[in-house]
Amino acid sequence: MLLTPGPDLRYVTGYDAIQLERLTCLVLPATGDPFLVVPRLELAAAEASPVGALGVEMVPWGESEDPFALVAGRLPADLARVGVADRMWAVMALRFRAALPRAEQVAAGTVLRELRMRKSRAEVEALREAGAAIDRVHRIVPSLLKAGRTEREVGRDIAEAIVAEGHAVVDFVIVGSGPNGASPHHELSDRVIRPGDPVVVDIGGTMPSGYCSDSTRTYAVGEAPADFRAYYAVLQEAQAAACAAVRPGVTPEAVDAAARDIITAAGYGEWFIHRTGHGIGLETHEDPYIVAGNTEPIEAGMAFSVEPGIYPGAHGARIEDIVVCTADGHESVNHVTHDLIVVDA
Amino acid sequence: MLLTPGPDLRYVTGYDAIQLERLTCLVLPATGDPFLVVPRLELAAAEASPVGALGVEMVPWGESEDPFALVAGRLPADLARVGVADRMWAVMALRFRAALPRAEQVAAGTVLRELRMRKSRAEVEALREAGAAIDRVHRIVPSLLKAGRTEREVGRDIAEAIVAEGHAVVDFVIVGSGPNGASPHHELSDRVIRPGDPVVVDIGGTMPSGYCSDSTRTYAVGEAPADFRAYYAVLQEAQAAACAAVRPGVTPEAVDAAARDIITAAGYGEWFIHRTGHGIGLETHEDPYIVAGNTEPIEAGMAFSVEPGIYPGAHGARIEDIVVCTADGHESVNHVTHDLIVVDA
Numbered sequence: 001m002l003l004t005p006g007p008d009l010r011y012v013t014g015y016d017a018i019q020l021e022r023l024t025c026l027v028l029p030a031t032g033d034p035f036l037v038v039p040r041l042e043l044a045a046a047e048a049s050p051v052g053a054l055g056v057e058m059v060p061w062g063e064s065e066d067p068f069a070l071v072a073g074r075l076p077a078d079l080a081r082v083g084v085a086d087r088m089w090a091v092m093a094l095r096f097r098a099a100l101p102r103a104e105q106v107a108a109g110t111v112l113r114e115l116r117m118r119k120s121r122a123e124v125e126a127l128r129e130a131g132a133a134i135d136r137v138h139r140i141v142p143s144l145l146k147a148g149r150t151e152r153e154v155g156r157d158i159a160e161a162i163v164a165e166g167h168a169v170v171d172f173v174i175v176g177s178g179p180n181g182a183s184p185h186h187e188l189s190d191r192v193i194r195p196g197d198p199v200v201v202d203i204g205g206t207m208p209s210g211y212c213s214d215s216t217r218t219y220a221v222g223e224a225p226a227d228f229r230a231y232y233a234v235l236q237e238a239q240a241a242a243c244a245a246v247r248p249g250v251t252p253e254a255v256d257a258a259a260r261d262i263i264t265a266a267g268y269g270e271w272f273i274h275r276t277g278h279g280i281g282l283e284t285h286e287d288p289y290i291v292a293g294n295t296e297p298i299e300a301g302m303a304f305s306v307e308p309g310i311y312p313g314a315h316g317a318r319i320e321d322i323v324v325c326t327a328d329g330h331e332s333v334n335h336v337t338h339d340l341i342v343v344d345a
Numbered sequence: 346m347l348l349t350p351g352p353d354l355r356y357v358t359g360y361d362a363i364q365l366e367r368l369t370c371l372v373l374p375a376t377g378d379p380f381l382v383v384p385r386l387e388l389a390a391a392e393a394s395p396v397g398a399l400g401v402e403m404v405p406w407g408e409s410e411d412p413f414a415l416v417a418g419r420l421p422a423d424l425a426r427v428g429v430a431d432r433m434w435a436v437m438a439l440r441f442r443a444a445l446p447r448a449e450q451v452a453a454g455t456v457l458r459e460l461r462m463r464k465s466r467a468e469v470e471a472l473r474e475a476g477a478a479i480d481r482v483h484r485i486v487p488s489l490l491k492a493g494r495t496e497r498e499v500g501r502d503i504a505e506a507i508v509a510e511g512h513a514v515v516d517f518v519i520v521g522s523g524p525n526g527a528s529p530h531h532e533l534s535d536r537v538i539r540p541g542d543p544v545v546v547d548i549g550g551t552m553p554s555g556y557c558s559d560s561t562r563t564y565a566v567g568e569a570p571a572d573f574r575a576y577y578a579v580l581q582e583a584q585a586a587a588c589a590a591v592r593p594g595v596t597p598e599a600v601d602a603a604a605r606d607i608i609t610a611a612g613y614g615e616w617f618i619h620r621t622g623h624g625i626g627l628e629t630h631e632d633p634y635i636v637a638g639n640t641e642p643i644e645a646g647m648a649f650s651v652e653p654g655i656y657p658g659a660h661g662a663r664i665e666d667i668v669v670c671t672a673d674g675h676e677s678v679n680h681v682t683h684d685l686i687v688v689d690a
Contacts, residue, residue: 021623021630041619044528063620064638086436091452093435107436183389274386275408278366285366293409 001083014050072099083108126211131333134213167205182316195345216320222345246330252294277305346428359395428453471556476678479558512550527661540690561665567690591675597639622650
């Protein structure tokens with residue numbers, strides 16, 4: 001496997017390197033010792049990183065050398081198959097193809113997903129810490145959401161709180177007020193929040209551990225419209241049903257259906273326009289995806305979001321927790337109430 | 346060409362989409378009209394983006410569809426060659442390879458670099474704005490650098506200033522004090538800055554336009570050591586010589602040599618351990634690279650950093666401006682003094 005900087009490399013070694021145009025690549029032969037090809041300029045950083053502590057051989061290269069040829073020269077000439085990091089830049093994968101013309105390239109994820117999907121005890125603990133941090137932010141949100149403020153103003157304060165509550169990086173801040181709440185991937189706008197607005201707040205960041213948080217709550221600024229309150233109650237029931245469906249052996253599509261069936265039966269099916277969830281770990285979105293068609297059974301240790309939504313147009317709602325499949329059910333890492341959170345207008 | 350979110354797509358369309366696991370891809374056939382394959386969930390965002398204003402056909406796909414098959418189905422079965430965005434995730438390039446098995450993949454950059462390297466008047470103006478913004482930050486740095494503060498504390502204030510002075514995103518903040526200044530890619534540490542420390546401050550961000558800033562100045566907190574002042578003077582001469590070498594027809598390696606020869610002649614050659622510069626635009630690092638071996642002549646409109654450094658170990662120094670090649674020389678977009686900036690200890 002050829003692992004360039006990104007979540008695959010971080011998972012295997014702990015090395016949180018940034019992908020730049022100079023090749024850094026951990027080479028993991030099927031037999032024999034791995035080695036890290038690294039720009040000479042990055043050698044000190046690599047040696048100081050967790051990959052240095054692993055005792056992995058460092059192979060530095062200079063500014064006018066060809067690091068792809070360097071890798072190829074250390075691999076068997078008849079190498080038939082090589083895994084490339086899922087997020088490797090295509091321009092680098094193409095350089096490796098030219099340097100290793102006989103080696104069929106496959107996504108490293110075909111191997112690594114089997115490991116990365118099944119969280120260790122330490123990874124679950126890291127997800128709990130991320131969940132607690134984003135819960136603290138949601139508990140602050142009612143003090144930030146006010147009629148008369150714009151989504152962008154509220155979003156800026158939330159971004160600060162995400163860092164203040166322990167994240168290393170803000171990954172995304174969605175504040176969807178009124179009709180913007182009906183666009184699931186809306187981010188921030190200059191729309192002024194008005195009394196009576198439902199507001200979807202979907203936020204997440206990456207902790208110093210590398211593990212991600214992701215949680216959505218829906219707020220009402222003052223008295224929300226009756227039609228909104230009606231479908232919010234359905235959504236709450238659907239989200240709880242999907243969580244309750246989680247246990248070893250259940251398929252992701254069955255978890256998706258558990259939420260979708262309730263929403264459809266209540267007449268809102270056409271407004272639930274996305275999958276129910278996604279795996280989470282070192283990436284905010286990773287396997288397993290909780291979506292129709294995914295029949296690969298869930299196992300204990302798998303972690304993913306459960307986040308149904310209903311988006312009729314004038315407003316929308318979503319409730320999202322990260323859950324971990326346990327031996328006989330699920331554990332949520334988020335603990336903020338699922339009831340509609342009404343704040344003073 | 347198949348352009349997924351990233352600088353290639355933004356260059357061609359202005360669409361600043363984030364790469365996620367769901368495929369968004371602009372398909373640009375050699376003949377016929379382009380179209381954008383987009384997750385149904387992102388359709389509203391794509392339509393509201395500059396790509397919507399271009400009147401490009403949108404081809405949305407649903408959560409359980411295969412978007413790679415969707416793209417392949419709209420392309421000729423005998424397609425022989427396809428360019429993939431340089432930064433496309435390998436896992437997506439491999440999916441395209443399976444969906445278009447007859448099409449040889451090449452890096453889209455082999456075509457797009459010819460456009461992206463030669464900045465338009467509007468792009469040069471965007472680089473000037475980015476340069477002015479980072480200059481304003483460097484002018485604030487003397488008020489932030491104090492003996493007794495840590496690199497991290499100073500770096501946090503600089504990051505705030507980068508945003509306050511007009512950038513949309515902080516890309517990197519290097520504060521290398523004392524021996525940390527001798528590691529060119531050092532970022533921030535908890536080292537306390539001491540009286541007499543030279544401090545390398547290399548900072549940059551991305552403007553709302555998408556264009557990047559990148560500028561380095563070296564500061565002295567109080568009276569810097571005599572050996573440092575000696576090589577700083579050499580560095581200043583070398584940086585000026587490299588800038589003076591820039592004009593149409595000159596090779597990047599000649600610009601690199603213009604700086605390197607002076608540093609080597611003064612006896613510091615072994616401590617100048619990186620190339621002299623890199624192109625800049627929608628990416629902080631892009632073509633052309635100012636490095637030994639690059640003999641592709643520089644043309645008017647090309648923009649790149651000129652940033653020699655000397656790193657003996659106890660401390661280091663670097664001076665970096667972004668310059669644009671003009672009809673008969675160069676224009677620098679950075680205007681902060683190249684003299685050593687001495688701040689009160």
